[in-house]
Amino acid sequence: MEITIKIFRYDPEKDTRGHYETYVVEGDTNDRVLDVLELVKGKTDGSLAFRRSCAHGICGSDAMRINGRNHLACKTLVRDVGTNITVEPVLGLKVQKDLIVDMGPFFDNYKMMLPYLINENPPPADGKERLQSPEQRARFDETTKCILCAACTTSCPSYWANGDYYGPAAIVTAHRFIFDSRDEGASQRLHILSETDGTARCHTAYNCTEACPRDIKITKAIGEVKMAMVTGKLD
């Protein structure tokens, strides 16, 4: 079948601003949007630039706007979005070329969350694992799934309005550690998030939760972090 794909193009070495190009390719309803992009790049215009690696929604490389909403191109099938497809870079991060945006600020926010287990006590004397019950482990399971694709943060109106906001993805990372029974850095992270660019900027628009390709209930996680800030409790 014929698929018409309209793609945002911008080459900083040639263009003063972005424009759209439309391509028509032969494909199948079961093709991923990523397959369609590969076909355009492989057969029609090699200069088309986008990131991709795993091709099955696990590495977080290819978040982009597909028909106006954030998706991973490799996890979106033609049958889900139809044969008239518009593809654009995510919003809120600087476009470097075509569908590639500058991920630097996104990873900087991630790093602000002290994204590593904080526990200065030595591990158990027998050298074995720190114990954690299945219930304690389940408490933060949801937020361990994050692949840092930025689909959430770049769909957030508060982030668009103010690029200093750490954004939902960073809070998801903070949540993953705050609610880990082995971690002792919760107060430091809650303190960071209680500053002006932290959770206060979240106005529960739910865009993030809808955008997340890992089905993480982001708004709920942010709510739990806000609650912990108020009550000082981590359960």
Added chain:
Amino acid sequence: MAKVHQFDVVVIGGGGAGLMAGLYASKSAKTAVISKMYPTRSHTGAAQGGISAALGNYEEDKPEWHMYDTVKGSDYLGDQDAIEFMCNEAIDAVLELEHMGLPFDRTPEGRISQRPFGGHTNNETGKPVRRAAHAADRTGHMILQTLYQQCLKNKVNFFDEYQVLDFIMVNGKAAGVVAVELSTGELHTIHAKAVIFATGGYGRIFEVTSNAYAYTGDGPAILFRHGIPLEDMEFFQFHPTGIYKLGILITEGARGEGAVLINGNGERFMPKYAPTVKDLASRDIVSRAIYTEIKEGRGIGGKNFVYLDIRPETVNKFAAMDGRTNPDGSPLLITGDTVLQKIPDIVDFCRVYLGVDPVTQLMPTQPTAHYAMGGIPTNKFGEVVIDDKNTVFPGLFAAGECACVSVHGANRLGTNSLLDIVVFGKHAGLRAAEYAKTAEFEKLPEDAESASRAEFDALRKGSGKENVYDLSNEMKQVMFADVGIYRNEKDMQTALEKVRELKVRFKDVTVSDTGKIFNTELLNAWEFGNLLDVAEVIALSALNRKESRGGHSREDFPDRDDKNWLKHSLVWNRNGKLEIGYKPVVITKHQPKARVY
């Protein structure tokens, strides 16, 4: 002029092996980790099922059993000193990951949970043993995240989205690498005393694969062009259960949790091929069984796939017949919720890509090209060794899937690769830092980047008669069809000739994008050149090995031949001519015997 940076140790690759190497090297040496993708995008993140260690958290297990299973799984081609070393280090390695914060699933007592996997057995009863430590079906994702986080905590230097193009050697020693910064197109020279390659695999040579686009064999190809040999390249693992047509992996953990394979007649066929462990036999055996079922007309609807069935009623029926039990001794009984909880990502893949719900429907699967057992030859300290006498190349190290230690021999056991990257990544990092302590920086050549620049220029100057996308499809098809699960002289000869023809035609491609910023067209073309070089070595090595062993199954030589072939293959590039040699297998505790599951 390129920008020059100086580090004691430079690590190429930000996957599990590279991060572990970077973490350990940076403890005592000035270290940089270079990765062509943000490290969290590395393919370690795709690993699902688990990492093996004889923790014995549910039932008795020992490193000696782990060792024997690995030796047997390798079809006796693995080096037993290295295997013993890895299995002994396994327990501490997994516990260290836990201490770093890795969120393993837990047993009711709060210990690390473990699940059965293909080829993991209690050596006394022959029954499957729970050895694979796991975090749902995203163990690799959690390893990658945790190691990256530890690197951030320890302030490791990263060069994200820099692609290494060349290795600099001076006076027969490592002196650094040349890399291109993707966002600017600028070339950089990284001057170093020790260089560690950890670039992952090269499954993109094959049409149906579980491997990422980035798996293009850059490390092995770069070193091969510099005269470093590649070892055991004929051994490539085809995983039995890839999603039909797409190749996306369905973890062996699914069968660990009780799923079974079903043919077109609705029969469970694995008991015919592996009477004791059945669906949990080693991967090479299960893949060949599927292939045989398909060839004999028992694929689904006569097509080239079979079903994987994890519907609770099926699992419970066969688990009762097999006498499978839970850790507490009660009969294994699963529900739809168990499936959702144990393999959530697999359920998601099936729903998204197939429109199939594994709780109530069957999953169409076929073998998928999965893992490179061969690679850059190293010893157990990650030092690259360049001949049959294991002579060390000073300052050059390799770890992870791009390396061949060899702990996987002719067939890797599931969960042993995550273990391999953690153990040998660490030791490569330690050894490289130690080397850097006494070594001097070699003087850089005048124009270290000239070779890289020439490679790029060539790709820009071709006639444009050929197109990389098409050439690449031709390579993948011929390699999958003719150097795949079953092989024979005639087909492999065809494949080798085809790859050589493609190498000639590759000279006629041209890159249309003349820009510098994110010129992915240029880099993809360059990567395709690497795949071609590696494919040629694979086809040649496979053609040369006249026996069947592990992942290498020849219709014309169906038996293992220990008398003539119990040896590693090495292939060198001597100024464009490929030369084949051998080196002995290290056998310590386990003499080769027939391999029955």
